[in-house]
Amino acid sequence: QQQVKQSxxxxxxxxxxxxxxxxxxxxxxxxxxxxxxxxxxxxxxxLIAIRPDxxxxxxxxxxxxxxxxxxxxxxxxxxxxxxxSATYFCAAAWPGSARQLTFGSGxxxxxxx
Amino acid sequence: ETGVTQSPTHLIKxxxxxxxxRCSSQSGHNxxxxxxxxxxxxxxxxxxxxxxxxxxxxxFPPRFSGLQFPNYSSELNVNALELDDSALxxxxxxxxxxxxxxxxxxxxxxxxxx
Numbered sequence: 083q084q085q086v087k088q089s090x091x092x093x094x095x096x097x098x099x100x101x102x103x104x105x106x107x108x109x110x111x112x113x114x115x116x117x118x119x120x121x122x123x124x125x126x127x128x129l130i131a132i133r134p135d136x137x138x139x140x141x142x143x144x145x146x147x148x149x150x151x152x153x154x155x156x157x158x159x160x161x162x163x164x165x166x167s168a169t170y171f172c173a174a175a176w177p178g179s180a181r182q183l184t185f186g187s188g189x190x191x192x193x194x195x
Numbered sequence: 196e197t198g199v200t201q202s203p204t205h206l207i208k209x210x211x212x213x214x215x216x217r218c219s220s221q222s223g224h225n226x227x228x229x230x231x232x233x234x235x236x237x238x239x240x241x242x243x244x245x246x247x248x249x250x251x252x253x254x255f256p257p258r259f260s261g262l263q264f265p266n267y268s269s270e271l272n273v274n275a276l277e278l279d280d281s282a283l284x285x286x287x288x289x290x291x292x293x294x295x296x297x298x299x300x301x302x303x304x305x306x307x308x309x
Contacts, residue, residue: 131297171237182253
């Protein structure tokens with residue numbers, strides 16, 4: 083019940099296209115849903131995050147869509163650029179004392195020039 | 196503002212040995228979480244330290260242990276290393292509290308167990 087399922091495993095888009103990565107969760111106690119971007123040899127970097135009281139959050143070219151009833155959330159990258167090529171992880175946290183993050187398995191995004 | 200730093204960058208050990216990994220938290224943060232990231236997978240939570248006390252633990256055996264110091268830096272110790280312990284070990288710092296979740300990750304320590 084602590085799992086976060088992420089798809090697709092890999093994604094190839096053309097420059098200027100829209101990249102969409104999806105995640106689903108079971109634990110309704112989760113109350114914080116961040117997305118992280120990770121480049122090879124680096125630690126994950128927080129990209130954008132959402133709480134379940136809103137259905138959408140936008141920051142620049144990055145948008146999170148959140149569907150509480152379906153227990154799903156997704157990351158949309160508009161106008162994808164070659165520099166966006168990285169591995170993206172969705173995650174979720176629940177209000178336990180540690181508020182540890184439960185990560186999805188990752189999506190390797192390649193944006194072709 | 197200094198970000199999260201980890202040392203060493205890479206480490207090679209043999210099965211059965213012990214290893215200590217170090218993490219300096221971001222300025223102003225009092226909470227350090229440790230994660231294990233196996234190749235091609237998402238990070239998995241090991242444990243968290245808040246104000247020098249263990250504040251939560253994931254599904255890892257007792258041979259994974261840690262410390263947090265008064266300056267909020269932290270160590271991860273792994274005893275009796277196994278081949279499956281080969282992974283990228285990440286620490287993340289944050290400001291502890293009920294509602295604040297943003298965690299900032301360091302670059303990680305790549306551990307190889309032969």
